Amino acid sequence: MSKSAPETITMGTSGGGQWLAAPLRIALLIAAATVALWLVTAGSSAYLTTLIAVMFINAALAVSLTFTNGMTGMFSLGHPAFMTIGAYVAAILTFPSRRKASMLPDLPEFIASLDLSLLPATVIAGLAGALVALLVGLPVLRLRGHYLAVATLGLIVIVQGLALNWNGITRGGAGLSGIPRLSNIWWAFGFMVLTVAAVWRIKFSSLGRAMMATRENDLAAECTGIDTVRIRMLAFVIGAFFAAVAGALMAHLISVVTPRTYSIVLAFNLVVMIVIGGSGSIVGSVIAAFAITIVSELLRPVEESFGLYGMSQVIVALSLILVLYLRPRGLCGSDEPAFVKHYLNGKKHL
């Protein structure tokens, strides 16, 4: 249908067929992916299923970081901090209340008696991350470029320090273990689809254009009436929300979180993903996140058999330097591949 009547579409408003077709095409894509995923999980080991779930969560993380950084031109490294916050908050909420009393004595009564299921716990975790981002963002977002980068690295250290020392609520360095395994590959898949959809919608909306205007030229954006401070804050807070949700899902997938689970190295790996994918590109981030998760996992047995722990990190770091030399704008630049845009948005964006 869309092939037969592209001429009738003018200015993107009268193309009724397109408006109907785009959601249908998206639904078709998700359905196909779901079937494929179902076939894969049906015949594979728990290890592979978990790996794929981690891959999805990483992709969601990369997309949310490219939303915060790539689309507004900020350079935040704070994702691991928000993940840690999300993981602890959600884990504390879903932990069986009978065990909470003895393990986490300093919890306020109304939290200690809670037995939440994963969905509300995750949403609350996301909101907690967003709230912290809002509070931290007020001073920190006034900083530009690498100042912001180091300040957000500092945030990681601050959050780690709190998690490490606030024994009555976090169990200190040992972390929380035995977190109920409520999350699984479907949660991870759903979360990734949701993140991509949300970021995609924003990118191709007026808010997205305002974000990209802020990235290209602060002053010019201000002059056209864009409140760049608000835009930055919004990007930071929304990114933090997704990061906190990812932390929560990850904790309920691998059933443990410690103060060092989400560290500076993770911040670096996320940066690698968005630089290789092309800063600001959703499709690029997803591809790069998949690729790097898989490559790191493939290298693990090599590391273990030769005792060369750290080798995969070295390879990831060196490939990043190579990309910076040879293709500094990454796989996709800040744009999306044309055929994907065509498929998801219809013709009006071509």
Added chain:
Amino acid sequence: MSQYLFQQLINGLALGSLYALVAIGFSMIYGIVRLINFAHGDLVMIGAFATLGMLFYGTPWPVTLLVVLLVGALAGAMIQTVVFRPMLGAPQVTGFIASLAVSITIQNSALMLLSGQPRNFLFPEAMRQRVSLGGVSASLTDLVIIGLTLTLIAILFVIVYRTRLGRAMRATAENLMAARLMGIGVNRTIVAAFAIGSALAAVAGLFWGGKFGQIDPLLGSVPGLKAFIACVIGGVGSIGGAMLGGYILGLAEVLFVGLLPQAYAGYRDTFVFSLLILILLIKPSGLFVRHVEERA
């Protein structure tokens, strides 16, 4: 009372010396190429392991110091030539990301070569004794750290403000194009700045082991970040500011730990980084810089 305070003061000055040594190089590198070199802290680790190796062979101290300076200078020059030179002129964030990659590469290569097992690191008996001075005493290690650091900083000031190389470095830092037009070999000058700054960080590594007794391949991250904080306190890009910032940070940390109840000692780094965010908020150009740098 006075003994306690004196000891805290010496302790803070020794810690501050370490931070100052790292921060000065960090600041020099930022000053000359506008690069936040996240890998700078890893030179501390390289210096610490170089020292450990030489302690193993019983090399005399002056030789050890010289070798550590040299190892640091070579490592810094190499990192600049191989990684950062091709990126000269790229956006600042690109350089920062590359420096993250360098840091990860150095740390994980060290993990592969040396394993993650922390190693004990002990200065010889003679350096670990305490010396008394009119009723108060201090550890000789701390006094040596403070004395050597101040000497090295004095030499650095002579190089930067009294020599042809120093003048070329200051010119390059201020205006790369004009420096080229003076016939300055700016690539050589930039390498020299990296080498000198990295040598100082490596010496901090020598002291680091002596002060904390243990070293491991990942020890560089914290001094790297704290050097940045010291620079922010003193004003990024200024050598004197970085030195002062390092000492202020060292003293503040020791006071924080020394004056508050023991239960809060674990929050030391949390405190330091909160301090960073606070200073960035109040006075982003640093406490000692009067005018805001245009290109920052």
Added chain:
Amino acid sequence: MPDAPILQVSELNVFRGATHVLKDVSFEVARGELVALIGANGAGKSTTLLALSGLLPARSGTARMTTDEGTIELTRASTETIVRNGLIHCPEGRQIFQSLSVADNLALGAYTRTDKDWIAQTTEEVYRLFPILREREKIPAGALSGGEQMMLAMGRALLGAPKLLLLDEPSLGLAPKVIDTIFDVIAELRLRGVTILLIEQNAAMALEIADRAHVMEHGRVTLSGTGASLMENDRVRQAYLGVSA
């Protein structure tokens, strides 16, 4: 080859990014001459000088400097070598080192010189030409007035022992009295046999002191001649001297 032109530029093409800025630019400067480049903003004058001092790469063409010491290919040599061989470029906007003292700035001008006596003697001479600089020796150069900064930039260039001096807009943004001082010095340098390639917005002043001049338009040399003959040229008079036909 004492009679070879000190500077020979032929078919020079330079790009800045994707923009083709210099298109087959060719001209010569003879030893001891003062040659002016005039033209509108964006015609490619500054780009020409930047290419000659090796700060911008040439896509094609040659630029050759011949002195008693030999010939160097300016499009292939490093800026360091070029400066060492006596091509001194006093860039647009002066580009002095603001945070360094006046004395440091002058010392940097002599960075490639090794003869200490010569440096001391020439510094004295710069102070004689611009006495104000001696008074401000210890002051950060950024604290000087615009005119004083221009004098410093000229003095700094002289300490490089120029055989060929490139001057980019020395009068830009200066008071008329200061401009006179600067042009007096340019005239004196010329009398002493320093070869000068001068870019100037103020075409009248430039043509008055120039032996020869080239007009640049849209990246090409479109007109060449002696300073006097260009002053008579109708097109030049209309476009650059503000004289209606």
